[in-house]
Amino acid sequence: MVFGMTDGWVLAAEGLSKQFGTKLAVDDLTLRLSPGEIVGLLGPNGAGKTTTLKLLLGMLRPTRGRASVLGRDSTTEAVAVKERVGYSPDEPSFYDFLTGRETLEFVTHVRGGNPSEVLQRLAPMIEALEFEADLDRFVAGYSLGMKKKLALLVALAHAPKLLLLDEPTNGLDPPSAVKIRRRLQELAERGVTVVLSTHLLDMADKLCTRVVLMNQGRLIFDGAPSAAREAANLDAGASLEDAFLKLVSV
Amino acid sequence: MRTLRELAAMTLLVLRSWHRMGPRLRGGRKPEPTRGISALLMRLLLAALLYNLGFSTSLRIRLATEPSWAATWAGLGAGCFALGVTFALELPSPRMPTQALKSELLELLPLSSLSKAILVLAQAFMALPLCLGLVISLHNALSPQTPLAAAVLLSFALFVSFGLLGTCLGKSVKLSFSAYRASQLSWLSTLPLVLGMLLIQFASQRFLQRRPPFGDDLGRAIIGRQTWGGVVPLGLATALLGMAFSVLDRKHELAEPVRPGAIRSALGQGAGMPALERLLNRREPGGSFQVPMAALSAGALAGWLTWKLPAHSPSARFLWNAVALITLQLVSTLGMQRATRGATRDMLARPMLGSLPILPRDTLLSKSSTLRRTLLIVAAPLALVLAASRPRPEWFWELSWRVVATLLAVAIYASAATYVAFLSAGLGTTRPRGAFLGSLESFLLTVPFASVVFAPEPVSALLALFTLAALTFEARRAALRTIDWLDDAEREHSTEVWRALLVFAGFQGAQLLTQQLASLFTGLLSPTAQMLGAYAVAAVALWATTVREQVSTPPMQRLQLAPLGLLAGALSGGFAWLYLRVVHPRVDEVPHLQVGSAAEFALLCVTLVGVAPIVEERFFRGWLQSALEGELPRRRYLAPVLTGLAFAAAHPAYSFAPVLVLGLINGFLLLRLRSLSACVVAHSVHNAIALYLGS
Numbered sequence: 001m002v003f004g005m006t007d008g009w010v011l012a013a014e015g016l017s018k019q020f021g022t023k024l025a026v027d028d029l030t031l032r033l034s035p036g037e038i039v040g041l042l043g044p045n046g047a048g049k050t051t052t053l054k055l056l057l058g059m060l061r062p063t064r065g066r067a068s069v070l071g072r073d074s075t076t077e078a079v080a081v082k083e084r085v086g087y088s089p090d091e092p093s094f095y096d097f098l099t100g101r102e103t104l105e106f107v108t109h110v111r112g113g114n115p116s117e118v119l120q121r122l123a124p125m126i127e128a129l130e131f132e133a134d135l136d137r138f139v140a141g142y143s144l145g146m147k148k149k150l151a152l153l154v155a156l157a158h159a160p161k162l163l164l165l166d167e168p169t170n171g172l173d174p175p176s177a178v179k180i181r182r183r184l185q186e187l188a189e190r191g192v193t194v195v196l197s198t199h200l201l202d203m204a205d206k207l208c209t210r211v212v213l214m215n216q217g218r219l220i221f222d223g224a225p226s227a228a229r230e231a232a233n234l235d236a237g238a239s240l241e242d243a244f245l246k247l248v249s250v
Numbered sequence: 251m252r253t254l255r256e257l258a259a260m261t262l263l264v265l266r267s268w269h270r271m272g273p274r275l276r277g278g279r280k281p282e283p284t285r286g287i288s289a290l291l292m293r294l295l296l297a298a299l300l301y302n303l304g305f306s307t308s309l310r311i312r313l314a315t316e317p318s319w320a321a322t323w324a325g326l327g328a329g330c331f332a333l334g335v336t337f338a339l340e341l342p343s344p345r346m347p348t349q350a351l352k353s354e355l356l357e358l359l360p361l362s363s364l365s366k367a368i369l370v371l372a373q374a375f376m377a378l379p380l381c382l383g384l385v386i387s388l389h390n391a392l393s394p395q396t397p398l399a400a401a402v403l404l405s406f407a408l409f410v411s412f413g414l415l416g417t418c419l420g421k422s423v424k425l426s427f428s429a430y431r432a433s434q435l436s437w438l439s440t441l442p443l444v445l446g447m448l449l450i451q452f453a454s455q456r457f458l459q460r461r462p463p464f465g466d467d468l469g470r471a472i473i474g475r476q477t478w479g480g481v482v483p484l485g486l487a488t489a490l491l492g493m494a495f496s497v498l499d500r501k502h503e504l505a506e507p508v509r510p511g512a513i514r515s516a517l518g519q520g521a522g523m524p525a526l527e528r529l530l531n532r533r534e535p536g537g538s539f540q541v542p543m544a545a546l547s548a549g550a551l552a553g554w555l556t557w558k559l560p561a562h563s564p565s566a567r568f569l570w571n572a573v574a575l576i577t578l579q580l581v582s583t584l585g586m587q588r589a590t591r592g593a594t595r596d597m598l599a600r601p602m603l604g605s606l607p608i609l610p611r612d613t614l615l616s617k618s619s620t621l622r623r624t625l626l627i628v629a630a631p632l633a634l635v636l637a638a639s640r641p642r643p644e645w646f647w648e649l650s651w652r653v654v655a656t657l658l659a660v661a662i663y664a665s666a667a668t669y670v671a672f673l674s675a676g677l678g679t680t681r682p683r684g685a686f687l688g689s690l691e692s693f694l695l696t697v698p699f700a701s702v703v704f705a706p707e708p709v710s711a712l713l714a715l716f717t718l719a720a721l722t723f724e725a726r727r728a729a730l731r732t733i734d735w736l737d738d739a740e741r742e743h744s745t746e747v748w749r750a751l752l753v754f755a756g757f758q759g760a761q762l763l764t765q766q767l768a769s770l771f772t773g774l775l776s777p778t779a780q781m782l783g784a785y786a787v788a789a790v791a792l793w794a795t796t797v798r799e800q801v802s803t804p805p806m807q808r809l810q811l812a813p814l815g816l817l818a819g820a821l822s823g824g825f826a827w828l829y830l831r832v833v834h835p836r837v838d839e840v841p842h843l844q845v846g847s848a849a850e851f852a853l854l855c856v857t858l859v860g861v862a863p864i865v866e867e868r869f870f871r872g873w874l875q876s877a878l879e880g881e882l883p884r885r886r887y888l889a890p891v892l893t894g895l896a897f898a899a900a901h902p903a904y905s906f907a908p909v910l911v912l913g914l915i916n917g918f919l920l921l922r923l924r925s926l927s928a929c930v931v932a933h934s935v936h937n938a939i940a941l942y943l944g945s
Contacts, residue, residue: 093598093600097534098529103602107606
């Protein structure tokens with residue numbers, strides 16, 4: 001029996017650690033997420049955010065500990081986890097000589113879905129991101145922002161119950177970023193759990209129901225954004241940035 | 251000052267492309283230690299081989315009834331080769347990071363047109379030794395009284411004028427089409443390359459003995475009877491083409507590397523991994539033309555030779571070698587190029603692929619099955635050769651087993667090339683670029699592949715097939731680890747076995763190169779001295795790299811077990827005697843060593859009985875087998891078998907079976923006794939018996 005599932009958690013990590021050579025990238029991370037949460041994974045560069053997301057997805061094997069994602073063990077059942085989770089990497093790259101549309105069709109085929117249905121479902125999102133015209137061009141000609149949009153569409157293609165997004169609005173123009181934020185909120189209202197790593201504390205403050213702060217691989221705070229201010233002994237009017245700086249410097 | 255800066259930049263660029271230091275300069279992963287040496291070694295080897303090709307062509311032209319006409323055809327062939335190379339270099343490539351001097355980079359540099367032209371020609375250097383080998387040797391043989399400098403000048407003029415012509419054609423193509431379309435037209439470069447090689451090969455044949463298009467002026471110049479009559483027109487052509495280059499260079503504006511317009515979706519109906527692979531292959535530059543063109547040319551050539559040659563062939567093997575050579579070239583070139591492109595593509599798309607529910611082994615499987623299909627289409631026309639058994643029914647059996655063995659080898663080679671390409675692209679080691687001898691890795695595969703195609707008899711073909719399969723097995727293991735490592739840097743990213751195999755390929759390469767170089771001094775060195783010299787250089791290289799690269803220490807040396815080696819050596823030596831005298835049907839193929847002096851004989855004894863056993867046992871048993879045992883802890887018995895096959899593959903085809911027996915005996919001796927000394931003694935005894943049989 002897989003742990004976590006019985007307790008109704010979408011995601012449950014127990015003492016998750018990852019060592020690269022002598023460096024401990026993630027150190028004893030324990031985390032439990034419920035349906036509909038939007039969790040911001042925050043931390044300075046090298047805090048272990050991307051490594052954490054990759055560990056949860058099963059792209060990396062943990063040195064110690066384990067994680068259960070949507071009832072599947074992310075180490076021993078990595079393929080099953082990847083089938084169910086939507087993931088958008090920090091630096092997306094695709095096949096250069098496929099168009100955006102073909103990339104979506106390929107990803108859908110791999111996951112056993114129907115491409116025309118998926119494209120129909122994604123149509124409002126494609127329209128909102130003003131991406132129709134670029135969908136029929138080779139990815140080779142895409143800018144970073146366009147690749148980010150495509151990565152997000154790839155992550156959403158199979159309507160997953162859990163989204164792991166690494167810097168989802170990095171390189172995007174502000175209107176697109178706002179539209180994505182709204183879309184993520186809509187999804188969360190429908191019970192989708194979103195984990196996003198970001199440097200944009202303002203966005204995390206507005207969007208996330210919960211923030212997880214990491215520093216040097218360790219979890220140093222886990223709770224609502226307002227609780228972060230309290231933990232840092234700041235008043236309610238203070239920005240999340242101040243709280244972040246204070247907590248990280250401790 | 252500017253000239254100096256340009257000179258420095260050019261030198262750096264040439265060095266960079268020569269050493270293929272791309273990843274190192276980009277600040278990427280640390281390259282494998284064999285990388286720099288192997289790249290230089292292989293390029294020198296290629297230059298030596300092409301010089302040799304020019305030289306050996308000239309041998310046949312001397313005997314032609316109309317040497318000046320034949321020389322014109324051969325000169326045009328060498329020119330076409332230079333044209334094809336520079337044309338290919340000029341066209342943009344959307345993704346070939348190893349080709350540092352590709353046109354995009356050149357156009358971004360603030361160099362003068364002259365420097366750019368020199369750079370392009372420096373890249374196309376392989377064609378120069380061909381021209382030199384051809385012109386100088388013909389000139390020396392047919393008109394030794396005229397100065398050598400004139401012949402050298404003529405070869406340069408021939409190379410430069412045709413090279414510039416290719417560059418100008420490339421620039422015109424770029425001006426006429428978008429960058430992406432121009433890159434898709436790069437397949438056109440294979441036409442002059444193939445035409446050039448065919449002209450060189452068949453220049454002295456009777457069917458070409460009709461007046462060449464430019465009369466026989468060029469031919470007369472090449473054979474040294476009218477050198478200046480060739481140098482002057484070629485020099486004028488060079489000046490004109492240089493001016494055209496300059497004009498085209500100024501006119502050319504760098505388009506964006508790849509930005510095609512909207513494309514209709516081609517994946518809507520079905521996108522299994524093989525379908526995706528085929529689509530992506532088609533969209534690579536030249537992707538849609540390569541396979542049909544290769545299959546057509548292989549078919550046309552096989553058909554034509556089958557129709558023409560049987561009347562003049564002394565044996566089925568002669569006919570087969572003529573037909574199979576081109577197919578081997580096409581299959582290995584196309585296979586390695588396709589595999590490399592596919593692997594590079596997947597490495598670049600790894601962030602997406604890693605997050606999808608696809609297992610690395612499925613990716614490899616779909617790629618190798620697609621490549622297998624492609625290569626079998628190209629190799630299938632080889633079966634046409636069976637038609638030759640109509641006029642010569644006694645050839646049927648030999649041609650049949652050769653066709654079957656070669657097609658099997660092509661199927662295995664497709665998988666091997668896929669795995670090797672993943673290994674190379676992932677680890678940043680020497681990248682196989684599709685050349686016949688492009689890298690250590692491709693060399694490692696080409697040797698057993700060629701051993702199957704040109705096997706002396708069915709047993710050798712079967713054994714070489716096993717070797718190729720064993721190599722493929724190892725490459726697959728290493729490739730899967732590479733993909734794991736790309737996702738997770740903590741995991742091990744190279745296997746010691748693969749490293750040992752690369753060193754082994756370096757050993758073979760060094761031996762071949764030195765032998766090629768030594769053959770240039772045929773008058774000064776006897777064949778035995780050439781062979782010994784080549785082996786000595788390669789043995790030093792093998793010993794040095796074994797000592798430097800081997801991670802774990804060699805197994806215990808227990809001298810008291812040495813007498814057991816005597817028995818083992820006598821056993822395998824006895825088998826060699828039995829094999830060569832009784833079983834082997836073609837004893838006439840075993841070369842008899844011609845020893846000129848007592849000193850030479852003593853040197854031969856020391857090398858074969860003293861040096862070779864120590865160096866080879868230290869490598870094969872001490873490193874390769876020990877590494878395999880470490881990596882196959884549950885199937886340790888496989889280690890001596892795989893090592894034995896590799897060991898036998900390193901020796902000439904006629905001695906494959908006896909050497910395999912020695913390898914197996916020594917392998918199991920080491921497995922049971924952990925004593926390298928017994929293996930060395932057995933090897934010495936075996937070689938002493940072989941030396942006795944040979945002399």
